[in-house]
Amino acid sequence: MATIVQFENVGLRYGTGPETLSDVSFSLGAGSFYFLTGASGAGKTSLLKLLYLAQRPTRGMIRLFGEDAVTLPRARLPGFRRRIGVVFQDFRLVPHLSAADNVALPLRVSGVPESDVEAPVREMLAWVGLSDRAHARPATLSGGEQQRIAIARAVIGRPEMLVADEPTGNVDPAMAERLLHLFDSLNRLGTTVVVATHDLQLINRIAGAHMMRIEQGRLSDPTGSLRFPPRDA
Amino acid sequence: MSDATASRAGRRLLDNGRQTRAMRWVMAVMLFLTVLAGALGLGTWSAVAGLDSQLAGRMTVQLLGATDPAVRAVVDAVQQVPGVRAVRAVPRAEMAALLQPWLGDAGLDADLPIPVVIDIDVAGDTGSVGDAVTARVGALAPDARIDRAARWLGPVRSFIVSLAWLAGALVVLMATATASIALLTARSGLDTHRDTINVLHMLGSTDVQVSRLFQRRIALDTLVGGAVGTVAAAGAIALISARVQALDAVLVSGVALGPVDWLLLAALPLLFTGLAMLFARVAILAALRRTL
Numbered sequence: 001m002a003t004i005v006q007f008e009n010v011g012l013r014y015g016t017g018p019e020t021l022s023d024v025s026f027s028l029g030a031g032s033f034y035f036l037t038g039a040s041g042a043g044k045t046s047l048l049k050l051l052y053l054a055q056r057p058t059r060g061m062i063r064l065f066g067e068d069a070v071t072l073p074r075a076r077l078p079g080f081r082r083r084i085g086v087v088f089q090d091f092r093l094v095p096h097l098s099a100a101d102n103v104a105l106p107l108r109v110s111g112v113p114e115s116d117v118e119a120p121v122r123e124m125l126a127w128v129g130l131s132d133r134a135h136a137r138p139a140t141l142s143g144g145e146q147q148r149i150a151i152a153r154a155v156i157g158r159p160e161m162l163v164a165d166e167p168t169g170n171v172d173p174a175m176a177e178r179l180l181h182l183f184d185s186l187n188r189l190g191t192t193v194v195v196a197t198h199d200l201q202l203i204n205r206i207a208g209a210h211m212m213r214i215e216q217g218r219l220s221d222p223t224g225s226l227r228f229p230p231r232d233a
Numbered sequence: 234m235s236d237a238t239a240s241r242a243g244r245r246l247l248d249n250g251r252q253t254r255a256m257r258w259v260m261a262v263m264l265f266l267t268v269l270a271g272a273l274g275l276g277t278w279s280a281v282a283g284l285d286s287q288l289a290g291r292m293t294v295q296l297l298g299a300t301d302p303a304v305r306a307v308v309d310a311v312q313q314v315p316g317v318r319a320v321r322a323v324p325r326a327e328m329a330a331l332l333q334p335w336l337g338d339a340g341l342d343a344d345l346p347i348p349v350v351i352d353i354d355v356a357g358d359t360g361s362v363g364d365a366v367t368a369r370v371g372a373l374a375p376d377a378r379i380d381r382a383a384r385w386l387g388p389v390r391s392f393i394v395s396l397a398w399l400a401g402a403l404v405v406l407m408a409t410a411t412a413s414i415a416l417l418t419a420r421s422g423l424d425t426h427r428d429t430i431n432v433l434h435m436l437g438s439t440d441v442q443v444s445r446l447f448q449r450r451i452a453l454d455t456l457v458g459g460a461v462g463t464v465a466a467a468g469a470i471a472l473i474s475a476r477v478q479a480l481d482a483v484l485v486s487g488v489a490l491g492p493v494d495w496l497l498l499a500a501l502p503l504l505f506t507g508l509a510m511l512f513a514r515v516a517i518l519a520a521l522r523r524t525l
Contacts (some may be wrong), residue, residue, distance in 0.1 A: 054435060056525065073525070075439075092432045094246060106436045153436075219360030 002195040004161060004192050005028040005051065009119065010060030011216075013048055020046045021217045022213060024060070025058075028194065030160070034185045035195040035203045038214035045089060045165055047214060048208040051194060052163045053077055054088045065160070082110055085159035085191075087167045091150040093138040099149045100134040106157040125180065142169035152180060161192040180205055239415040246433075247446050249425055256418055256451070260411070260458025261465070264505060266405040268466035268498050274400030275494040276388045277393050279393070284390055290318075291382040292353040292363055294370055298348065303374065304349050311353055316362035319354040348378075404501075408508055416511035419447050419516040434524070444517040448510045460500030467498070 012021040021043050026035060038044050050062060053069065062069040064080060069163040072080065085106075093102045104121045109112075125131045128148035138146055147170050154162060162183065168176035170206040176199070184206055187193045197203075203211055213220045295312070296304060304322050311320045330346050337343075355362045363381050370377050383390075423430065430443055474489065490498075 052435065074522070078434075078439045079523070080437075081435060086435055088435075092428065092435075094429050094432060096246065096429075105433070108436045109433065109436045160395065196390065226487045 002030045003027045004065060004174075006063040007050075008060075008061040010050065010062060012043075013058045014016040014057065017215055019058075020182075021050075021057075021214075024219045026028045026219060028161075028192060030192055031056065032188070032192055033184070033189050033206050034192075034194045034212055035209055036194060036214065037200060039198065039205070042214045043217040044119065044214055047219075048086075048163050048165050048194070051161075052084050053081055068206060082106070082157065082186045083160045085145075085154035085157060085162040087149075087150050087162070087164035088156045089165040089169065090120075090215075091138070091146045093146055093149055093153075095138055098135045098137060099130060099141065099145075102138065102149055103152045103156055105153060112156060118154055124156045128152045129178075144175055146171070147171055148175075148179070151182065155186055155191075158189070159191060162186060164193070164195045166197055167195060168183065168197065168202065175201065177205065186223055246429060247450050247480065247511040256454040257458035257461075258412075258503070258507055259414060260455045261462035261508075263411050263414070264462030264502055265466045266462075267404055267411075267505070268463050268501055269469065270400045270403035270407065271501060272396050272466070272470045272490060273500050274404065275497065276490055277397040277400065279489060279491065279494070281390060281393050281397065284386060284393070286439060287387055288356045288382040292355060292366060293369075293380045293382070294351040294353065294366075294374075295348040295378040295380075296374055297348045297376065297378075299374065301413055304351070305372055307373050307377070308351060310373055311351070313367045314362065314369055316356050317353060318356050319352075319364065321348040321352045322379040323352060325349075327443050347464070352415075353443040408505065411455070412508050413507050414450050415512040416516045418451055418454075420520065422447055422450070423517065423520050440518055440521040442513050443521060447517050448513050451513040452506050454512045455506045456502060460506055463502050465497075470498075482493070 005026075007024050007026050011018045011019050012025040018108060024047065036044050046055070051055055051064075053064070053072075057070060060070075064072075067080075069080070080225065083123075086215070093099075099104070100121050104117050106118050107120065122131070122134075124132050124177050124186060128151060130145060130148055130152070133141060133145060136145075138149070141196065147167065151164070151167060152165065164183070167183075168179055172177065180202060183193050185194060187206075203209060262333050294307065296307065299307075311317055325347065328350060331346065353366060355366070361479055367379050370379060428436075433443055470490065477489075
């Protein structure tokens with residue numbers, strides 16, 4: 001199995017503060033499912049930001065899709081970001097746009113012709129069970145509905161890697177399980193999935209998923225699969 | 234965004250009604266003033282050209298108490314000077330008619346010593362040809378008074394040229410102000426839509442795509458506002474032109490706009506739109522370069 005992400009001794013510091021992440025090293029296999037767990041403030045979101053290229057590390061080496069992501073020229077970042085789907089903890093939906101237009105954004109950003117946008121958007125809205133809310137603005141949607149729109153937006157471009165920060169934080173257990181199955185089915189299609197969560201019960205629901213645990217900015221590897229991704233994952 | 238986001242969804246990404254309306258009004262005022270200044274510049278410039286072509290090549294010789302043979306001798310002599318296009322002794326009846334508004338019927342009195350006026354039309358300016366004419370007339374009639382139109386029109390011409398340059402400077406200033414407004418609007422738009430732009434970046438938008446969103450919005454505001462301002466200014470110019478024509482004064486009648494001038498004025502909103510787009514793009518790209 002190819003390695004899609006590789007971190008070596010990565011450190012991250014915001015300004016002159018203490019290191020948020022220290023000596024983080026791991027590898028993620030393409031097509032695998034990973035859970036990132038840890039207490040609030042442990043560094044989960046910071047680690048995800050490095051994964052979806054919202055932040056550069058202050059030290060260490062990151063390889064993403066086989067290329068050095070630390071020294072990657074700024075002009076090449078958009079191309080890399082289009083290969084990563086992100087579900088933000090705070091959803092970050094565009095308030096002026098309808099649910100359908102929010103979901104369509106990655107396709108439009110990628111230059112997909114307008115005639116080829118409508119069908120996948122309809123499909124994604126049906127996938128997350130929000131077909132009847134296609135024209136609703138985010139402000140009129142519940143937290144759970146916004147979260148599902150954010151997930152639909154993250155996966156509509158069939159990314160090579162999906163990064164989700166607490167994607168089930170605002171939904172009831174039934175919806176959480178449903179969303180998890182959405183991620184699982186995406187993973188079965190070949191997408192590498194990284195889900196940050198503090199809900200340990202979720203982890204057991206995906207067969208073959210790996211766990212990464214972060215504590216005070218340092219990564220532990222309880223399953224031992226991060227250093228050496230399993231070949232049959 | 235890409236061409237696809239030229240769609241209504243793409244335009245709505247930066248939706249901000251109140252800011253847009255303000256920008257359009259500002260642009261309307263800017264273009265109104267710019268078109269007026271441009272019209273002043275073009276009009277005065279055409280007046281200068283008119284002065285140069287109609288009056289600058291003119292000379293006048295005044296002979297007091299000269300007999301008809303003496304006048305004819307001067308006319309014949311001047312006609313021999315190379316560069317002189319036409320020479321005409323103004324008939325006494327015509328002179329009397331010209332003076333009637335000031336002298337009344339007294340101007341018709343044959344005993345009134347009205348000077349004989351000889352109009353001379355010189356090709357080009359009156360420099361060297363004027364000197365030759367002056368020498369030739371001076372030899373035949375030492376007391377003759379010779380006026381070159383260019384000499385007494387010099388200060389007038391200089392004043393009109395100054396007005397034209399001032400108008401040009403005003404247009405440049407307005408263009409600079411418009412560019413600054415576009416720059417400030419783009420920067421303020423970046424702040425207003427920072428969250429949206431961050432999301433777009435995370436979804437893989439390039440800086441150029443983000444910049445296009447702002448360029449399109451600023452171009453639309455400049456074009457719509459500019460068109461309103463230009464139409465209003467054109468109305469004002471047409472009104473002023475009608476008043477100027479009604480004056481029937483020689484000096485101001487040259488202040489007129491031709492078809493090319495109107496075309497140039499009509500192009501100003503387009504020019505300003507391009508300028509605003511360019512500066513918005515520069516501002517946005519420079520600001521985005523400082524982000525990841």
